[in-house]
Amino acid sequence: MKQILIARSAGFCFGVKRAIAIANETATRGAAEGAGGAGEPIRSLGPLIHNPQAVEELEKKGVRVVESVGEVDGGKVIVRSHGITRSDRAALDEKKVGIIDATCPFVNKAQEHARQLSTEGYAVIVVGDANHPEVKSIISYIEPGVPILTAISDLRDVGGIRKAGIVAQTTQSFENLMQFVSAALKAFPEVRVFNTICNATVLRQKESTAVAGKTDVMVVLGGYNSANTRRLAEICREINPRTHHVETAGELPSDFLEGVSTVGVTAGASTPQWIIEALVARIRELWSGETIRVEHYQ
Amino acid sequence: MKQILIARSAGFCFGVKRAIAIANETATRGAAEGAGGAGEPIRSLGPLIHNPQAVEELEKKGVRVVESVGEVDGGKVIVRSHGITRSDRAALDEKKVGIIDATCPFVNKAQEHARQLSTEGYAVIVVGDANHPEVKSIISYIEPGVPILTAISDLRDVGGIRKAGIVAQTTQSFENLMQFVSAALKAFPEVRVFNTICNATVLRQKESTAVAGKTDVMVVLGGYNSANTRRLAEICREINPRTHHVETAGELPSDFLEGVSTVGVTAGASTPQWIIEALVARIRELWSGETIRVEHYQ
Numbered sequence: 061m062k063q064i065l066i067a068r069s070a071g072f073c074f075g076v077k078r079a080i081a082i083a084n085e086t087a088t089r090g091a092a093e094g095a096g097g098a099g100e101p102i103r104s105l106g107p108l109i110h111n112p113q114a115v116e117e118l119e120k121k122g123v124r125v126v127e128s129v130g131e132v133d134g135g136k137v138i139v140r141s142h143g144i145t146r147s148d149r150a151a152l153d154e155k156k157v158g159i160i161d162a163t164c165p166f167v168n169k170a171q172e173h174a175r176q177l178s179t180e181g182y183a184v185i186v187v188g189d190a191n192h193p194e195v196k197s198i199i200s201y202i203e204p205g206v207p208i209l210t211a212i213s214d215l216r217d218v219g220g221i222r223k224a225g226i227v228a229q230t231t232q233s234f235e236n237l238m239q240f241v242s243a244a245l246k247a248f249p250e251v252r253v254f255n256t257i258c259n260a261t262v263l264r265q266k267e268s269t270a271v272a273g274k275t276d277v278m279v280v281l282g283g284y285n286s287a288n289t290r291r292l293a294e295i296c297r298e299i300n301p302r303t304h305h306v307e308t309a310g311e312l313p314s315d316f317l318e319g320v321s322t323v324g325v326t327a328g329a330s331t332p333q334w335i336i337e338a339l340v341a342r343i344r345e346l347w348s349g350e351t352i353r354v355e356h357y358q
Numbered sequence: 359m360k361q362i363l364i365a366r367s368a369g370f371c372f373g374v375k376r377a378i379a380i381a382n383e384t385a386t387r388g389a390a391e392g393a394g395g396a397g398e399p400i401r402s403l404g405p406l407i408h409n410p411q412a413v414e415e416l417e418k419k420g421v422r423v424v425e426s427v428g429e430v431d432g433g434k435v436i437v438r439s440h441g442i443t444r445s446d447r448a449a450l451d452e453k454k455v456g457i458i459d460a461t462c463p464f465v466n467k468a469q470e471h472a473r474q475l476s477t478e479g480y481a482v483i484v485v486g487d488a489n490h491p492e493v494k495s496i497i498s499y500i501e502p503g504v505p506i507l508t509a510i511s512d513l514r515d516v517g518g519i520r521k522a523g524i525v526a527q528t529t530q531s532f533e534n535l536m537q538f539v540s541a542a543l544k545a546f547p548e549v550r551v552f553n554t555i556c557n558a559t560v561l562r563q564k565e566s567t568a569v570a571g572k573t574d575v576m577v578v579l580g581g582y583n584s585a586n587t588r589r590l591a592e593i594c595r596e597i598n599p600r601t602h603h604v605e606t607a608g609e610l611p612s613d614f615l616e617g618v619s620t621v622g623v624t625a626g627a628s629t630p631q632w633i634i635e636a637l638v639a640r641i642r643e644l645w646s647g648e649t650i651r652v653e654h655y656q
Contacts, residue, residue, distance in 0.1 A: 253543060
């Protein structure tokens, strides 16, 4: 028996994977419904991921990217993993546009904690890039009139505020969060922190090295110019010297499975799922006739 | 007109000053009541301050130091600024001993926040020396059954705990608090911090340098072997070169007020109030005939 062991967190993070699955499902259902009739337009509010091939794939299925709510006048809109602001949501509701919500559950949590803190009398500190759509969506959930602080320098001269709550953009580093926590504890007697950082990158590295240690050969998929993929290959190679870093399955040497009964698979953050599936298909081909067990490692 | 400007936080911190004032008042009232009758015994549970002269002064007034609740069988007991445990308080109540509570209000706050966190479903992290009476008193206010964590190493392997609250012994350093906050944020999704650190030392330094900058000559009172007093003299001298560091007023050169119309005064943490008062008396003597305004700077 042969085995393919795939790191659960390989490639896109959970939230992006989920958003793409939701978009595909919506497009497929739309096409089926549209077969007999008009077929409602499906839009995605901003690109679902920063990967042109993946966006193109979705466009072929009828999901068109629009940049703002103003461009939408009916049909369905997919809200991507970053979430949207409360006012954009209200505007879509007013236009009676069907909202397909693919907001990442971790972003939902950050929004909810921001709202909760603001209703419980806390000033709200949002650690993140104030211009990022995710941060804009989090901030929009803070009740009107509640002080919002997004820069370390905001934490000085905050007369009258006794307690502050902190949430973070899900992709922030822990070190940056701690800088805000430290400054807040100097400024306010009470500081309540929700650690909303999603540790996808750390988790991916942890799972990938575990997989590398359990398998005969390890394949790391992802762009040669992707820093996070190169780092992934590097740490896997430390564990398993038979580690290949390739962009697609086709680049693997034909004999890479020689003497191998278990293959490990992982992928960088910008690697679409189909690249991973194509590798699995190629391994199945090379191992045709064998019983193959495909498992995910978590 | 002449002026004496005294740093508000000179000498003992607010909580210790208050405890001594309460003890003195109790002793005075006890003596007055005792004049016509038996005179109830007055005890202090542990020494009120770590200054032998001050403790001796209180003993002369009838305040005897006992080490444990077991030694008390009636009369009155003064609870010092560190506070006492809930069980010691209950034991005193049972013995019908009169409790004169001189617990520092900042320690009271830490106790109250610890209790509040434990009733609101938080595991409670107490940052401090677990053997210190103050920390024991804080911990005793945590409701039974709630996890109590007092070491960084406690913050690993805390399965099932989703949220933790942090309080600190009032004399802890901010840096130590931050180490616990950082470790807690790695272990729990929600961390609620009450910064119960009393910044008496930082405040004393801040006020003292401000006073040094506003006066013609500066006097820093406190032991030559006291690190915090030497540091105080050092930073005052940077602001005002006419800074004298002496243990008592008697050591000042006889001409230290020459050409002076304003004197600044501060004192290290272990300097009793009467040392400061003796200095003010000496200045009044040297300035006899002058109108003197004594002010506190905060």
